[in-house]
Amino acid sequence: MTANETLAPVLQVVGLRKTYGDNVALDGVDFEVHAQEVVAVLGPSGSGKSTLVRCIDQLESIEGGAMYLDGELLGYERHRDGIRPLNDADVKRQQRRMGMVFQQFNLFPHWTVLRNITEAPIKVHGVPAAEAKARALELLARVGLADKADAHPRQLSGGQQQRVAIARAVATNPRILLFDEPTSSLDPELVDEVLQVMKDLAESGMTMIVVTHELDFARHVADRCVFMAQGQVIEDRPSAEFFADPRSTRLRTFLTRTADAPAREVGA
Numbered sequence: 001m002t003a004n005e006t007l008a009p010v011l012q013v014v015g016l017r018k019t020y021g022d023n024v025a026l027d028g029v030d031f032e033v034h035a036q037e038v039v040a041v042l043g044p045s046g047s048g049k050s051t052l053v054r055c056i057d058q059l060e061s062i063e064g065g066a067m068y069l070d071g072e073l074l075g076y077e078r079h080r081d082g083i084r085p086l087n088d089a090d091v092k093r094q095q096r097r098m099g100m101v102f103q104q105f106n107l108f109p110h111w112t113v114l115r116n117i118t119e120a121p122i123k124v125h126g127v128p129a130a131e132a133k134a135r136a137l138e139l140l141a142r143v144g145l146a147d148k149a150d151a152h153p154r155q156l157s158g159g160q161q162q163r164v165a166i167a168r169a170v171a172t173n174p175r176i177l178l179f180d181e182p183t184s185s186l187d188p189e190l191v192d193e194v195l196q197v198m199k200d201l202a203e204s205g206m207t208m209i210v211v212t213h214e215l216d217f218a219r220h221v222a223d224r225c226v227f228m229a230q231g232q233v234i235e236d237r238p239s240a241e242f243f244a245d246p247r248s249t250r251l252r253t254f255l256t257r258t259a260d261a262p263a264r265e266v267g268a
């Protein structure tokens, strides 16, 4: 890796603004993620965490600000009169460089596990089928599901399905992986197997943004933690400082309440 690659952020978000009618979901969000960094995004319900990752992945339009992936403006192009939205093909090209893992897995139920993982590499990225299959089997082994290639999603537990969804996201070699509460819909006993896979990914050098309520994961796996409230970034600090020395009253209150909450209120 050259010095430049180390220094330039993989993802840069500047003054990001997103509204739904009169409701301001993101109110001038700034933050950066560098190569191989893991950033946890925490905050109360409705603070804009999902909106943030959905905007980064261009699943939502934005009302202001800008986002850059490896220095390339996302969603827009410069034009003699200013900027204009990119065409769909260019948006898709940018989306292909990111991977997203959702709370609800979003696997295709009528496809096998293997096909769920190989479809995008083959159809979208043009990887030869045999190569895509070999890579998918390797990834399945890595997430502990080597024997499930021919199963259908309904035959798997939630934790297994989410591990397949992670393998699928990794299969396209994304520059950055975005997770939106990947363990929130799982039964408590299945949470750890998914967090372990995410920890392994982090240790392998994957660049990740993880929206989560799992404070232990944020504390021990994330390099930095971002605390959001009411559409704004309130604190953005190295994880150790974030937990040991929260500056704002809002973060202190949030950490106390979340730590005191009954362990993992699944479905709450």
Ligand SMILES: Nc1ncnc2c1ncn2[C@@H]1O[C@H](COP(=O)(O)OP(=O)(O)OP(=O)(O)O)[C@@H](O)[C@H]1O
Pocket: 020, 023, 024, 025, 043, 044, 045, 046, 047, 048, 049, 050, 051, 052
């Ligand atoms: N599709 C939508 N239409 C209208 N308002 C929306 C929509 N999606 C989100 N919002 C609003 O935007 C704000 C931020 O929502 P968001 O889902 O990003 O919060 P969150 O931090 O992810 O919350 P949670 O922890 O409950 O998932 C909220 O006020 C929410 O009601």
Ligand SMILES: [Mg+2]
Pocket: 049, 050, 051
């Ligand atoms: Mg959310």
